[in-house]
Amino acid sequence: MLEERIERYRDYIEADPYSWAGRWAEACAPAGGEAFHEVRLDLGCGKGSFTVEAARREPDALFLGMDSEPICIAYAAQRGFESGLPNVIFVPGTGMRIREMFNPGELGVIYLNFPTPFPRKKDSKGRLVNLERLMDYRRVLCDGGEVRLRTDSQPLFDFALTQVPLAGYELTWQSRDARGERPRDPMSEYEERLGAQGALVNAYIAVPGPPPSNPVQTAEMSLSAYIPDDLSSFDAYAPHGMQGTIQNLRNRAAKDGGDWSRGITL
């Protein structure tokens, strides 16, 4: 039962995270110990493997895993409990309200590991890589703070790249095969699962530069706009959540003699 699990692992859950803005590093420090040097957020943490492993590697930083699904928080808190680590905690909440949960400059890193792609234009407001979200993140990141994205989805990644300059960020690193380039980075559940199916990891690290004076969305919002004409790039692996769309495009291409784009709207 969800309630039982939440109760059992309650020491690793902060149920009222919006009340701790500005105090995370001090409030979560072990009794009698110093405040953490840095606070990092794993946004959309799922079942928390990445959060816990990242916390194990960096004991001076506090790692917060946030997810909008209570069941994910319950499983993640179990992992936190089993790790026994003092520098990881899980919070129920939404990335849409990040500015209510943290004070300006409070976060060192925001991780976006395999964020839900919301491929359709009508759902695109839910994407955690959007201009609006990046503008929120820049308010809560410290000087030199970073947004670190990883995704199996080439269309989502190409869309995300359009948002970076709109929100006045600069890329300090990007890769189409992040696991190949940085094999020792901690792995999330999705990376492990989708990697086993053949996914390569697209990734960037972005840091806020000077704020844009008038940020305006100019990108195509449907992820279908980021699917290449040559569908053979998806022969080995189709991105999670877009398999149906890609199959429809293949069927349409077969029917129309190659022009897949006719009549497809996401």
Ligand SMILES: C[S@@+](CC[C@H](N)C(=O)[O-])C[C@H]1O[C@@H](n2cnc3c(N)ncnc32)[C@H](O)[C@@H]1O
């Ligand atoms: C595809 S899963 C990835 C989970 C984990 N990061 C991983 O890589 O294994 C996306 C997660 O993001 C969460 N999520 C989606 N939208 C969110 C939002 N606005 N705020 C917080 N979490 C969100 C979902 O509940 C889900 O657990």
